[in-house]
Amino acid sequence: MTSSSGPSRKALSKIAANRLQKELAEWQVNPPAGFKHKPTDNLQRWVIEVLGAPGTLYANETYQLQVDFPEHYPMEAPQVIFLHPAPLHPHIYSNGHICLDILYDSWSPAMTVSSVCISILSMLSSSTVKQRPADNDRYVKNCRNGRSPKETRWWFHDDKV
Template identity: 90%
Template sequence: MTSASASSRKALSKIAANRLQKELLEWQVNPPSGFKPKVTDNLQRWVIEVIGAPGTLYSNETYQLQVDFPEHYPMEAPQVVFIPPAPLHPHIYSNGHICLDILYDSWSPAMTVSSVCLSILSMLSSSTEKQRPADNDRYVKNCRNGRSPKETRWWFHDDKV
């Protein structure tokens, strides 16, 4: 088990649990368009169905996101990955890892699960081609044995997709 996955299994702090309960209630009352939470009894791991926006390359396609919350959420970003099969996208690896700055370096405690999901849907919607990142095979090979995307040093250089 990697250190990131081990730490993500620690119990949520009281602040994290309260914040997530508030966000979950908001999702139940007013889910963002294009998303459906899958109900589980685990507050620390959410599975969310993503429906591609009409008029985009991903129109009506359905994918699943897995969101794992660390002990100190929202001070620390959740780990967000697509459950394979992940969409074909220049910033989404075949193992489900997502190259999106708000999930790493640009995370802010003011962000919510809803804002993260909307950013991912926006990233999908703005894509002009369905393809894997150029380094997909090498990256996925290096991520064997359960390596977390949070252990990756991402290079955010392409804001066109």
């Protein structure tokens, strides 16, 4: 079965599978606040429900993240996107791609799905406006052929958000 996000992915390496099973077990014992892992039989793709934090622009709103793990996770970052409809946010494109440095250049194998989720929620929570990135339409049009956000040359110019 191939996914719609580009070429078919390679199966997880033994290291990646072991690491993900461990992360999943830890998640079940101690899930990050505001997140729910939706069980699937596919260790390589997680769907995670995100609940907007109380007192923020996204309070009481629910979104879904799709996390796809590469063959060499955690040496390589997972691909994390919001499923439709993505939250309105200056760093989240309408196709669900997220402009967040830890998902790309600043990824570290010490990070976990939980820590990534917490960073995404914190990015959502700190937003003061609900709007798309300025270049949303152009970017989404360029991604139409199923490009992965990991193929984008991101420009992280705003450290405050």
